[in-house]
Amino acid sequence: MPEREKVVILGGGFAGLRILKDIDRKRFDVHIVDRNNYHGFPPLFYQVASSGLEPADIAFPFRRRLGKDKFPRARFHLGSVVEVDAASQTVITDKERISYDHLVIALGTTNNFFADDSLREKVYTLKSIDEAIRLRNEIILRCERAALESDEGKRREMLTFVVIGGGPAGVEVAGALGELKRYILKREYPEISPDDMTIRLVEGSSRLLGAMSEKASATASEDLGSLMVDVTLGHVMKSFEDGVVTLDDGTAFNAGIVVWTAGVKAVPVNITGHTEDCIYGRGGRIVTDDRCRVKGLGNVYAVGDIGIFTDDMYPQGLPQLAQVAIQEGRFVARCLNRGDWSSPFRYSDRGSMATIGRNKAVADIRGLRLKGWAGWMAWMFIHLVSLMGMRSKLSVLLNWTWSYFTYNTALRILLRGSMYPLRKMEG
């Protein structure tokens, strides 16, 4: 076998995983780096937070995938990226240095708190399974504490959930909280009246699910209403201090906890040793040409949410969606395999969807607009087939079927386990 060029993929999300699957390992020596040892499935993180699914249902260990590869197999490296030294073609992680011939940056996005970074300590987020588990624990603990609280005012304060952001994540988590209020409280928490729980959703624009059709937005508002979620449109949160949320028009209300889904930014990557001045664009994304090649660095590619290029059709860049990441991953793998970068990347929009709750979902699939039960079945089907691994598919199907027939989520357990510091080996 001739000497193979070494491709290092940073991040095993939708984009990185696609490249890992599609790249020709006979031609390239492939290495994938991720801070987690598994590929997570972000569209269902909110279901981990709402106790509907277990982390393992939507997390697929990289090594299990690599173990099935035919020789030559790709290698996995656990680590957080500290620096990319483009001059020496080396990635530095918190655990080692890895040289590369080609580098794919596919690290995705993280939470964006805009001007107020102090929010990081105060709010709950949903950008990783770890964050989802943290939110799950807090929701369960609040219900348990409220059940022991005899003062109605205090109970209501504890149980005020404010969701900031009306995109899919915000709508989905607010809907799941609505189902907790509507179906689960009365059966499992007789100490708490459903009226004690308040769920508010605050969206800055004039409608929910702004990336979808007007019809989908209207349906989502209606469905959230039926789950007793108070939706506020056209306002943004100005501050969250001492349990009080203040909006831009001065409206203030109590908030037990705030779930922040209102913004993302590219995961910051410290790229040194390059000559180009300005490689970071909107939202911290890495600017590429329309072939996902980082400007000024011929053998470095930015794919998925972390990269951006603009063209006539998308003057703001492509939307940060799983579909874009998967298609860009496939495109870059193919270009690398063929050594041919002559055609630009073209995005094919397959539609989008969001679920609000049981029998409640909206889907815009090309011309088709689905809602209600039909939307919900489409949503479940698409997510089931997109999940990696047959065991995960079966386990998710089991949990969903169970929840459907019992009007319940089976997994409401409070785990404190990994609070123990992983002090010996971590870092």
Added chain:
Amino acid sequence: MPEREKVVILGGGFAGLRILKDIDRKRFDVHIVDRNNYHGFPPLFYQVASSGLEPADIAFPFRRRLGKDKFPRARFHLGSVVEVDAASQTVITDKERISYDHLVIALGTTNNFFADDSLREKVYTLKSIDEAIRLRNEIILRCERAALESDEGKRREMLTFVVIGGGPAGVEVAGALGELKRYILKREYPEISPDDMTIRLVEGSSRLLGAMSEKASATASEDLGSLMVDVTLGHVMKSFEDGVVTLDDGTAFNAGIVVWTAGVKAVPVNITGHTEDCIYGRGGRIVTDDRCRVKGLGNVYAVGDIGIFTDDMYPQGLPQLAQVAIQEGRFVARCLNRGDWSSPFRYSDRGSMATIGRNKAVADIRGLRLKGWAGWMAWMFIHLVSLMGMRSKLSVLLNWTWSYFTYNTALRILLRGSMYPLRKMEG
């Protein structure tokens, strides 16, 4: 309905849960207190540690059970017991005070480090799901770090697992580590040679599984041998300092981590306001009469592992087993229901079993001695039917079937999630 007497159950393990199920709620106002919001299934904690099962597979939320109760339902209280004031008949938890007419103490056992309490900080244990997750994370992280380590000596040091204690928990966790070494490493960690991993099991007595038949002990030793586990009998660990385990005969060897399964003691309960001097016996267990009534406190009962009484047949007290706990729970519930304590508790031994790995288990069931595939099937069947909840049974069956056909454990994911402090509501 006449005024009902109030029964408070501390702890929702096998004993507490049995009482909860069997007690007459028309007659008693029933409250259950636990520091977790779920009933865990200790016989399978080691499978959570070895990534074979998810926590939710073997944890059943108390409120889901209570939600199915016909009226009048029992109440759940999340909390850790701080004190029992027998004079005022009040339980004080970290969150509230609860008065009682009858009190059932069923808090079970915790790890016992005997003379060397500093071990608490150094070793890994398996007495709760939280502890099992902590061990799982450490095992995964060690394999990942070893995969990045080019120095063979360091790699071998990292991957030396020492299990202290040759009871069921020790044998089962050592067997699971043996399967990791034998089946999983070569497929998923090509960077690590199986020879880099060492598993040692140290047992103080002259045989493994001392509570079982000699034949079962011999089979367990043989089965562990086939999984490349080094078994040392007749020695105890004297110290574990700076990565070196020293035995009582002076033998010393490196240990990456130590898994401690060598001792338990009763969960300490601070009972104040009683007149009897000596209510704590062997292993900190609460001394009762042969009807599980705490000496000197007529309306307080200690059931399961935390209680002890001696008779001619069991001069050391009954063994600390799930079967004893369940039978004592049933006994106390019946006595309370009938208001009749005239007959003493009689233990009926249903046998015991332990699994070492795939197709490897030992079972002593009355006269029957099973091993190999038959023992393993018996072990799986008994554990499946004993698990609470149909969803859990199905999920465990799915995971076990999957592991059987793939020679793998599906769930090897490293979760850091709940490390985030639950600062707002906890405590």
